[in-house]
Amino acid sequence: MAAERADTPADTRTAPVVKWNVDDLKSSYVNFASANSTREEVVLNFGLNDTWDRVTPEVEVALGHRLVMSPFAAKRLSDLLAKLIGEYETRYGALK
Template structure:
């Protein structure tokens, strides 16, 4: 078994005196992508998140916006719900520090 780099940190919780399984966050194969556009669709079995970048800088007469989709993440509905709760918590904390985020001029 390969040795995990030092930046991978195991975490474990103790609840009611019972030690939970440790999670090892292995980031050796992680890649980072930037997205300023997200689109979401779902079926009974999955939730699809499409990420991309709006590269339009001058709309012109054609009035078209070019979005380059680069990544798709497919989640189970349960994982999507957990992501929704986690994002809501992160955004609540962000707004408490930096002020409310306005979306689409609202």
């Protein structure tokens, strides 16, 4: 084991305890998502496509939610989703 340098204090910080406040939490079902970005932000749009007739030349998607976040937060979300899908596929098989 490597010895700690005398001029480098040990990191004694601990992660804060997160308390989830769900008083105003709402759940929504979405089956459509789109994304775009600028240098400063990533925008995710979520909605519902309830067009069941697949031969319709035009489809209307009712957008219900827009999330705007920094690219750093979007990267963390991307990593989280990749991990979640990996765990899902381990349990239930690969998604195609």
